[in-house]
Amino acid sequence: MSGTLLSVRDLKVSYSVGDGKVDAVDGASFDVPRGSIVGLVGESGCGKTTVARALTRVIADNATITGGQILFDGADIAAIPERQMNALRWRDIAFIPQSAMNSLDPVYTVESQLHEVLRRRGGMSARIARARAEELFKMVGIEKNRLRDYPHQFSGGMRQRVAIALALALNPKLVIADEPVTALDVIVQRQILDQLRGLQAMLGISVILVTHDISVVAYVCDKTVVMYAGRIAEAGPMDAVLTRPSHPYTMGLRNAFPDLKGAASGTLTPIEGAPPNLASPPPGCRFAPRCPFAMEICSKSQPSLREMSPGHAVACHRADEAPVLRELAAKTETWLAEV
Amino acid sequence: MLDSNEPLVSVREVQLHYRVGGALSALRGRSSVVKAVDRVSFEIRRGESVGLLGESGCGKTSMGRLLLKLEEATGGEISFAGEAIAGLKGAALKRYRAKAQLIFQNPFDAVNPRFTIRAALSEPLENAGIPVREREGPIIEALELVRLPQPQQFLDRYPHQLSGGQLQRVVMARALILQPAFVVADEPVSMLDVSVRAGVLNVFRDVRDRLGLTAIYISHDLALVRYVCERTIVMYLGRIMEDGSTEDIVHEPLHPYTKALVAAVPVPQPDQSHDPLPIGRGAPDPRNPPSGCVFRDRCPYAFERCASQVPRLRRVGTRNVACHLFEETALSSGRQ
Numbered sequence: 001m002s003g004t005l006l007s008v009r010d011l012k013v014s015y016s017v018g019d020g021k022v023d024a025v026d027g028a029s030f031d032v033p034r035g036s037i038v039g040l041v042g043e044s045g046c047g048k049t050t051v052a053r054a055l056t057r058v059i060a061d062n063a064t065i066t067g068g069q070i071l072f073d074g075a076d077i078a079a080i081p082e083r084q085m086n087a088l089r090w091r092d093i094a095f096i097p098q099s100a101m102n103s104l105d106p107v108y109t110v111e112s113q114l115h116e117v118l119r120r121r122g123g124m125s126a127r128i129a130r131a132r133a134e135e136l137f138k139m140v141g142i143e144k145n146r147l148r149d150y151p152h153q154f155s156g157g158m159r160q161r162v163a164i165a166l167a168l169a170l171n172p173k174l175v176i177a178d179e180p181v182t183a184l185d186v187i188v189q190r191q192i193l194d195q196l197r198g199l200q201a202m203l204g205i206s207v208i209l210v211t212h213d214i215s216v217v218a219y220v221c222d223k224t225v226v227m228y229a230g231r232i233a234e235a236g237p238m239d240a241v242l243t244r245p246s247h248p249y250t251m252g253l254r255n256a257f258p259d260l261k262g263a264a265s266g267t268l269t270p271i272e273g274a275p276p277n278l279a280s281p282p283p284g285c286r287f288a289p290r291c292p293f294a295m296e297i298c299s300k301s302q303p304s305l306r307e308m309s310p311g312h313a314v315a316c317h318r319a320d321e322a323p324v325l326r327e328l329a330a331k332t333e334t335w336l337a338e339v
Numbered sequence: 340m341l342d343s344n345e346p347l348v349s350v351r352e353v354q355l356h357y358r359v360g361g362a363l364s365a366l367r368g369r370s371s372v373v374k375a376v377d378r379v380s381f382e383i384r385r386g387e388s389v390g391l392l393g394e395s396g397c398g399k400t401s402m403g404r405l406l407l408k409l410e411e412a413t414g415g416e417i418s419f420a421g422e423a424i425a426g427l428k429g430a431a432l433k434r435y436r437a438k439a440q441l442i443f444q445n446p447f448d449a450v451n452p453r454f455t456i457r458a459a460l461s462e463p464l465e466n467a468g469i470p471v472r473e474r475e476g477p478i479i480e481a482l483e484l485v486r487l488p489q490p491q492q493f494l495d496r497y498p499h500q501l502s503g504g505q506l507q508r509v510v511m512a513r514a515l516i517l518q519p520a521f522v523v524a525d526e527p528v529s530m531l532d533v534s535v536r537a538g539v540l541n542v543f544r545d546v547r548d549r550l551g552l553t554a555i556y557i558s559h560d561l562a563l564v565r566y567v568c569e570r571t572i573v574m575y576l577g578r579i580m581e582d583g584s585t586e587d588i589v590h591e592p593l594h595p596y597t598k599a600l601v602a603a604v605p606v607p608q609p610d611q612s613h614d615p616l617p618i619g620r621g622a623p624d625p626r627n628p629p630s631g632c633v634f635r636d637r638c639p640y641a642f643e644r645c646a647s648q649v650p651r652l653r654r655v656g657t658r659n660v661a662c663h664l665f666e667e668t669a670l671s672s673g674r675q
Contacts, residue, residue, distance in 0.1 A: 043532035043533060043534060044532055141620070155621075155622040156622075157622060158622075185394035185395055185559060186394070186559060186560070186561075186600065186603045186604055186605075187394065187599055187600065187603045187616060187618060188394075188622070189603070189605075190602075190603040190605070190616055191616065191620065193605075194613065194615065197613070212532065212533065213533075213605070214533070214607045215604075215605035215606055215607045216605050218605065218606065218607050218608060218609065218611065219605040219606075219611055219613075238609060239609040239610070242607065242608060242609045243609060252534060253533060253534060254607060255537075256533050256534050256536065256537040257533055257537075257607050258560075258562035258563055258565065258566050259562065259606050259607055259608065260561060260562045260565065260589060260601070260604045260606050261606045261608060262606075264565070264586055264589075267541075268536075268537035268540060268541065268566060269537055270504075270534060270535055270536070270537035270538030270539075270541065271534040271535075272538070274502045274504070274535070
């Protein structure tokens with residue numbers, strides 16, 4: 001089971017707002033290899049959740065996929081009829097929305113919510129569904145006698161496990177989890193991530209983990225895709241992106257993030273300014289207004305995503321100079337001088 | 340002026356107990372008491388920054404509210420500059436409120452959306468009886484203090500016209516405008532994006548050092564606490580588990596709970612340990628905490644005494660730890 005499960009090519013998603021439109025995702029391309037965990041990371045408004053939702057085509061009413069391809073197992077699911085797409089959801093691609101743990105129906109037991117998926121979507125008989133529900137609970141580490149409990153009887157961490165069990169109900173090939181551990185305390189967060197990683201390896205599935213937290217991605221992902229203002233800044237194997245960040249934004253993020261294993265005296269360096277308003281984005285590179293390394297070309301032409309080493313792609317006009325820029329980026333003064 | 344070695348804040352055996360469950364549960368004998376804060380003691384020296392660290396429900400926010408007298412303790416005593424805050428009334432209470440300030444968690448909730456920045460910052464000055472014409476000066480000064488460039492341009496804007504990072508600085512400026520001696524910051528950057536978080540934390544550190552503030556920084560994130568506080572108090576289910584220098588706690592946590600907490604923090608580095616955490620599954624239930632040590636049901640080292648006796652907070656080296664494992668050590672080192 002090697003190769004690529006999902007290949008996103010130049011995906012564009014727009015929201016219509018008032019008279020105008022906002023290009024929330026403006027040409028995203030990345031691959032999800034089979035049997036891997038890919039982290040889609042970025043700050044609020046960068047488009048990561050929109051990408052995740054577009055992959056299942058469950059997007060807001062005012063959003064439209066305006067371009068690109070979503071090749072899942074070789075077929076372009078951006079182009080198939082809705083009826084066909086609906087058949088793929090849950091069976092092949094499962095989505096765990098951001099507040100999944102809080103959106104379980106409070107008036108039904110978790111068992112009846114699992115049964116609904118297993119019987120309605122999976123076409124299982126009551127007897128098989130019952131056995132499968134027990135099996136799923138065992139997989140996510142919850143006692144089967146708790147199947148008859150209502151959501152409020154579970155802690156936040158347990159509800160997140162239930163949400164994972166629901167997503168895995170029909171043996172999907174791809175699970176997309178939007179901020180699955182954000183609202184959880186650090187110990188529970190770690191236990192859920194361990195569980196997710198364990199299940200992913202055991203079942204050989206692929207996972208897309210959407211998060212704002214680069215440490216979470218570092219802990220659990222094989223590969224990461226860094227988004228900024230609706231575009232992909234950098235994508236590559238986890239180790240490469242962490243040890244050799246090649247986009248100034250990724251370099252800046254590393255400096256801004258507290259590291260418990262780092263030196264105590266280390267100073268955090270913010271990236272001055274704020275992401276652009278996507279209703280009127282700057283021409284050229286969208287990070288240019290905050291970038292200490294921006295040159296004339298950066299505010300004129302949009303850099304394309306180029307592969308710098310196998311699997312490691314960067315959208316920066318100065319990507320060839322990355323080793324030098326990395327050294328400069330490690331200095332606080334570099335970031336203070338700008339803006 | 341008091342001796343600078345005197346603690347500014349002193350907390351003695353403080354409790355905040357809530358009765359939960361209504362009359363019906365009481366009839367059934369099910370009424371129970373939630374001990375949000377239970378027999379907590381610590382002191383804060385002038386100019387010290389202390390992190391209150393713990394997971395949700397550990398009592399850290401309640402402790403912060405008690406310190407600011409936004410909540411009344413149901414037991415024990417809190418004193419500020421040598422004076423018990425429980426008895427403060429009228430003008431004395433007003434003075435205390437000016438000296439001890441809260442920096443809110445969510446900047447978007449902390450500022451009235453219908454107030455301009457000028458109006459938001461005028462409010463505390465008005466409460467302090469400063470006439471309108473004398474307010475502009477302190478407002479500009481406070482905004483400069485939190486490093487908002489060209490503060491004039493912000494005065495007539497509304498909160499929604501500011502970015503999260505700018506608004507959090509305004510919230511900080513408002514807390515500082517009456518020149519407090521003590522600030523309690525409750526997760527002040529948890530709502531901000533990583534790239535702007537660092538800027539707000541830097542301003543916080545800078546202002547604290549320049550004004551010589553005494554500060555409590557409440558957070559669930561040890562990496563952030565480490566950046567801001569030289570000392571950390573770790574809480575679990577209303578009690579202090581460990582209290583010591585943040586660097587010591589990060590590098591060599593002593594309490595079994597602190598060990599798990601430190602091990603659980605993800606770091607932005609490759610090749611991390613994926614060893615299982617040294618802690619049992621399950622969540623703390625504040626309504627029904629275990630007997631003895633509240634952490635014992637998740638503790639991998641628990642033994643008989645942990646179920647029967649509540650461990651007292653004891654001196655272990657330079658730290659205080661509430662764990663029976665360290666009582667022997669404490670005793671033997673005491674004998675030497």
